[in-house]
Amino acid sequence: MSRADILEAIKKNKPQSLSLPDLSVFQHEISPEILVADFIKTSTGNMSNVVDLTTSEVDLSVFLEEFIAENFPKATKFYDTRSSGKEIPENVDFQENIDLFIAEPKLGVAENGCLWLDEGILKHRVAPFACQHTLMVIDHHNIVPTMHQAYQILNINETGYGVFIAGPSKTADIEQSLVIGAQGAVSNTVILI
Amino acid sequence: MSTHSEKAAAFIKDEARTNWHDGALWHVREKRDAAASLLPEWELLRNTASHIKDNVLANLDDYLIQFEAEAKKNGVVVHWAKDGKEHNQIVGQILQRSNAKKVVKSKSMLTEECKLNDFLEENDIEIIDTDLGERIIQMRKEEPSHVVLPAIHIKKEEVGELFHKELGTEEGNSDPTYLTKAARTHLRQRFFEADAAITGVNFGIAETGGVVVCTNEGNADMGCHSAAVQIHSMGIEKLLPKAEHLGVFTRLLARSATGQPTTIYTSHFQKPQKGKEMHIVIVDNGRSEQLGKEDFRNSLKCIRCGACMNTCPIYRRSGGHSYHATIPGPIGAILSPNRDLKKYSDLPFASTLCGSCSDVCPVKIDIHEQLYKWRQEIYKHHELPKSKSIPLRITGKIFENPSIFNSVGKIARSSLKHLPRFMVYNNLNGWGKQRELPEVPEYSFKEWYKKQKDE
Numbered sequence: 001m002s003r004a005d006i007l008e009a010i011k012k013n014k015p016q017s018l019s020l021p022d023l024s025v026f027q028h029e030i031s032p033e034i035l036v037a038d039f040i041k042t043s044t045g046n047m048s049n050v051v052d053l054t055t056s057e058v059d060l061s062v063f064l065e066e067f068i069a070e071n072f073p074k075a076t077k078f079y080d081t082r083s084s085g086k087e088i089p090e091n092v093d094f095q096e097n098i099d100l101f102i103a104e105p106k107l108g109v110a111e112n113g114c115l116w117l118d119e120g121i122l123k124h125r126v127a128p129f130a131c132q133h134t135l136m137v138i139d140h141h142n143i144v145p146t147m148h149q150a151y152q153i154l155n156i157n158e159t160g161y162g163v164f165i166a167g168p169s170k171t172a173d174i175e176q177s178l179v180i181g182a183q184g185a186v187s188n189t190v191i192l193i
Numbered sequence: 194m195s196t197h198s199e200k201a202a203a204f205i206k207d208e209a210r211t212n213w214h215d216g217a218l219w220h221v222r223e224k225r226d227a228a229a230s231l232l233p234e235w236e237l238l239r240n241t242a243s244h245i246k247d248n249v250l251a252n253l254d255d256y257l258i259q260f261e262a263e264a265k266k267n268g269v270v271v272h273w274a275k276d277g278k279e280h281n282q283i284v285g286q287i288l289q290r291s292n293a294k295k296v297v298k299s300k301s302m303l304t305e306e307c308k309l310n311d312f313l314e315e316n317d318i319e320i321i322d323t324d325l326g327e328r329i330i331q332m333r334k335e336e337p338s339h340v341v342l343p344a345i346h347i348k349k350e351e352v353g354e355l356f357h358k359e360l361g362t363e364e365g366n367s368d369p370t371y372l373t374k375a376a377r378t379h380l381r382q383r384f385f386e387a388d389a390a391i392t393g394v395n396f397g398i399a400e401t402g403g404v405v406v407c408t409n410e411g412n413a414d415m416g417c418h419s420a421a422v423q424i425h426s427m428g429i430e431k432l433l434p435k436a437e438h439l440g441v442f443t444r445l446l447a448r449s450a451t452g453q454p455t456t457i458y459t460s461h462f463q464k465p466q467k468g469k470e471m472h473i474v475i476v477d478n479g480r481s482e483q484l485g486k487e488d489f490r491n492s493l494k495c496i497r498c499g500a501c502m503n504t505c506p507i508y509r510r511s512g513g514h515s516y517h518a519t520i521p522g523p524i525g526a527i528l529s530p531n532r533d534l535k536k537y538s539d540l541p542f543a544s545t546l547c548g549s550c551s552d553v554c555p556v557k558i559d560i561h562e563q564l565y566k567w568r569q570e571i572y573k574h575h576e577l578p579k580s581k582s583i584p585l586r587i588t589g590k591i592f593e594n595p596s597i598f599n600s601v602g603k604i605a606r607s608s609l610k611h612l613p614r615f616m617v618y619n620n621l622n623g624w625g626k627q628r629e630l631p632e633v634p635e636y637s638f639k640e641w642y643k644k645q646k647d648e
């Protein structure tokens with residue numbers, strides 16, 4: 001049986017064990033202002049559109065309604081996973097073009113613009129990939145410096161699936177020219193509150 | 194079969210393309226440098242990654258057992274394959290049982306290594322590569338020439354022509370945005386039709402039994418979430434002990450590969466979707482044997498970022514296909530001889546041993562040192578390519594005898610200066626191809642030294 005053979009071969013051939021390195025060296029204390037500034041910079045670098053509301057006094061739901069009307073005027077089909085969002089039906093046909101996916105990621109990462117969504121939020125795993133545009137609303141208190149802190153906070157095994165999304169889908173497979181909107185969402189908007 | 198140097202010679206015949214290929218890859222290398230320099234702890238990260246992998250290799254059997262147990266708890270079906278053939282059979286059986294006829298695949302060098310596509314096609318199963326670069330390669334019936342940039346050797350005009358023929362795009366239109374949009378429409382249909390999806394694995398986590406897949410296009414997710422069956426093919430060496438170790442590796446991977454701070458999607462697959470199936474196939478295919486070779490086991494730390502290819506002066510100018518192996522470039526030249534020393538004995542010589550590959554490797558594999566060690570192994574096993582073995586035998590004789598050495602030097606110095614060009618720059622002298630030899634010095638070092646002392 002291959003399982004036994006493989007494990008046996010490994011046992012015979014493996015080197016002497018070394019202990020695991022200390023990861024606490026990667027802890028950083030970074031001020032909230034710098035975290036927000038870094039997050040905006042990396043997200044923009046990943047081709048996301050970022051709207052910074054951290055210092056403004058607007059009512060979020062009013063703002064969003066206007067923002068969507070202005071920026072996605074042709075959008076008719078929505079997939080809104082927020083607690084305040086509309087009920088999502090069990091059977092969604094993702095083959096029909098769904099225009100806008102809206103979610104509140106659990107956390108964001110300043111060093112690379114990653115936003116964490118898991119199955120608990122998503123409901124349908126394919127939603128942020130199959131929808132044409134994604135819109136993420138994230139509280140700036142939930143931004144951590146690096147991936148190390150992100151993995152400390154998250155329990156990736158909490159649901160069946162979780163994903164870091166850092167921008168719209170992209171490719172540079174044709175002569176190294178960057179093209180946005182390869183297979184997944186063609187745009188990603190981050191609203192920072 | 195033709196060797197690396199023969200295939201490289203064919204590639205560099207097109208000088209403009211060679212220069213373009215060289216430049217494109219160097220540009221990626223520069224982006225990697227810029228990204229690395231933004232992290233003051235970059236070297237610490239590389240060291241840490243290398244140490245984590247040391248621990249993984251030393252406990253690999255235990256981690257695999259733990260991984261399997263956790264995955265099963267999550268409702269995942271785990272399979273073990275000792276080689277590529279068994280891997281293909283397992284995948285074939287899974288597909289057969291679920292009556293899957295249409296399969297979408299997200300880029301995986303492991304399934305390339307196992308020649309899965311050929312196997313499935315022989316068994317009347319349609320398999321579509323969904324990474325754009327891979328799709329282009331698949332339509333051209335070629336193999337990828339790079340582990341991260343599979344179509345780096347192809348010009349946009351060629352893609353335009355190909356898509357015109359295959360997807361009915363406008364003739365003569367080779368605008369990358371236009372072509373990518375056409376591919377998007379074509380592939381979206383395939384995703385929704387697919388019965389099963391196959392992906393490679395960037396990292397498996399022993400602690401949770403889940404797998405992590407990194408893409409920029411989102412194709413792995415489009416496939417896995419749409420199809421009823423998802424299959425992940427994973428080499429035994431891909432494991433990490435705990436989720437927290439992902440912090441180290443996800444920080445290194447994309448920065449080393451393309452200079453991005455992260456891949457756009459980093460997906461963590463833990464459990465099957467409700468009413469659907471999730472399988473993981475754990476593949477050995479020579480890896481456990483490599484583990485036993487002290488000099489070469491470090492190569493198992495590789496995370497397939499491609500940085501060593503982007504920086505290698507030989508790879509950049511000879512193209513990935515010249516390595517006639519699934520994994521090209523410096524790391525491929527270490528992995529391939531492990532599989533078949535005779536067939537790949539030319540590859541460890543396709544290096545200047547400048548050490549640039551080792552300098553950029555995010556997991557600190559001593560790549561150029563291993564290439565040097567392979568050369569010695571190959572010499573011991575008498576597998577040296579002729580172009581190396583004959584000159585080496587002659588030089589060996591010359592070095593053995595000081596008086597021959599001195600007179601040969603003298604003859605060479607005077608003849609190189611006086612011989613007509615055609616006698617120096619010809620097929621017998623590989624060093625005279627595509628380059629001018631340096632000017633010949635008046636004296637040998639010994640003569641010069643003696644003169645200095647006398648004066």
Ligand code: SF4
Nearest residue numbers: 495496498499501554
């Ligand atoms: S050997 Fe190192 S640099 Fe080369 S692909 Fe593997 S991890 Fe990257």
